Amino acid sequence: MTDTDIPGQSARFLPAAAERLRGALLDSRQRWRDLVNLSAELAFEADHLGRLTFLHPDPVLGWPSGVLVGGDASALLADGRDSAGFDPFRVTVRVRHRRAWLRRGDGGIACLAFSAEPMLDSLGRIAGVRGVGMDVTALDAPGARLAGAQRLGDALDHILSRMGREVLAPKMLLSALEAMAKALGAEGAAAILLPGTEQAASVAHRAGTGADTILPDVAALLSCHDNAPRLGIAPRLGIAPRLGIAPRLGIAQDGRHILADICQTRFGEQTGLAAWRAATARAWDSDDIRLIAAAGKIVRIALEHEAIQREMMRQARTDPLTGLLNRRAFREEVLRHTDRADREGVPSTLMFVDLDHFKAVNDRLGHEAGDQVLLRTATVLRDTVRPADLVARLGGDEFALWLGGADHMTAAERAEALRTAVPHALDEITGGATPRITLSIGIATRAVRADEDIDGLIRRADEAMYEAKRNGRGHWRVSLLEGG
Secondary structure (H helix, E strand, O other), X not given: OOHHHOOOOHHHHHHHHHHHHHHHHHHHHHHHHHHHHHHOOEEEEEEOOOEEEEEEOOOEOOEOHHHHOOOEHHHHEOOOOOOOXXXXXXXXXXXXXXXXXXXXXXXXXEEEEEEEEEEEOOOOOEEEEEEEEEEOHHHHHHHHHHHXXXXXXXXXXXXXXXXXXXXXXXHHHHHHHHHHHHHHOOXXXXXXXXXXXXXXXXEEEEEEOOHHHHHHHHHHHHOOOOOOOOOOOOHHHOOOOOOOOOOEEEEOOOOOEEEEEEEEOOOOOEEEEEEEEOOOOOOOOHHHHHHHHHHHHHHHHHHHHHHHHXXXXXXXXXXXXXXXXXXXXXXXXXXXXXXXHHHHOOOEEEEEEEXXXXXXXXXXXXXXXXXXXXXXXXXHHHHXXXXXXXXXXXXXXXXXXXXXXXXXXXXXXXHHHHHHHHHHHXXXXXXXXXXXXXXXXXXXXXXXXXXXXXXHHHHHHHHHHHHHHHOOOOOEXXXXXOOO
């Protein structure tokens, strides 16, 4: 029988043994801390998910340990979590003196030589990683510059690669914003249409979450004038110094970190580019600022591409002289408006308008005067109908109008107004010379959910217009379906 088996002795022995064991553990941990302080910049432990569970000393690399413990250790890596480089926090075998670049709390980076090994559970599975790192940045200053350039190049290459897979500008911008947000470790990113004299700021393109919430703060940050002090101009944003480069730093009302820049296209348009992080995330550093400045140049290209596509689409749908819809676009819009009229249960009316004696103006006064006649006619037509109605130049001196929700009686009233207003307006250009320019107008109304297709409606309006011409010109005619 041992001493521990003797009744009455175990109660005296166990507390003493536990106290000795506890003291040994505390002594061991203190020696561990002393060794770390002497030989390493940091000591760490991370669990199997890569979350930091222990850090020493405090602070470490300028970070308070309380900010980092419990978070993803890979966030410390200057190369980012998706880097193909060495990650000391996720090793699967013992490593010695492997170098990795980490972010400092002041925005800089540090090169550390790591020794680490996996921690195993009772079943031999990896339960985490334990290791130490020594700061060797001073020994590798050229490497630090090279690493920073490499990180920037990799991020920009990724953004360009994502954009290169798309053809349409909006998708190019979405891909660029998604790639930029990922490279910055941001909650979201957005292209912001900056406020003008007649419009408020709005989100043009977005990736991630929080764009609408952060919009007012981004707009305020980007509206600061370059020659104004960065601090105090918008106290609620807590704007920081610009560090000598274009992007701006700010703190949103909800505490989120904002990084923003302005992209100015060759066409004079200004669009804000912004990214944001949670209030609990690390602040922006110099690498982040360089990245958004460089990414802004890429986004500017996509914005210019979008503007060009938008202008090409506008030109493909509009008459170059008057700016009205052209024949093709008018037909497409009429089909769309017809579907809407059927859903709403209202009639619609098509009007064809032709200028009488227009050729005489070109022959007598020249084509410049003829262009002025067409422009003035387009203006009167637009002013006579509602903004929701359609006005088009079909070609030459032929125009068309689509009056949504109007029957042939309403259209006839409009036609009569045009019949008198347009010639009077054109007299200012032609001097009232004879033959005077007049209008011949054909009217065709489409009943609610009629069986008549758009070609039949166009044919009736066209025939009514020529009927007006054959009967002396300067008049309007209505085409009614049999039984209508």
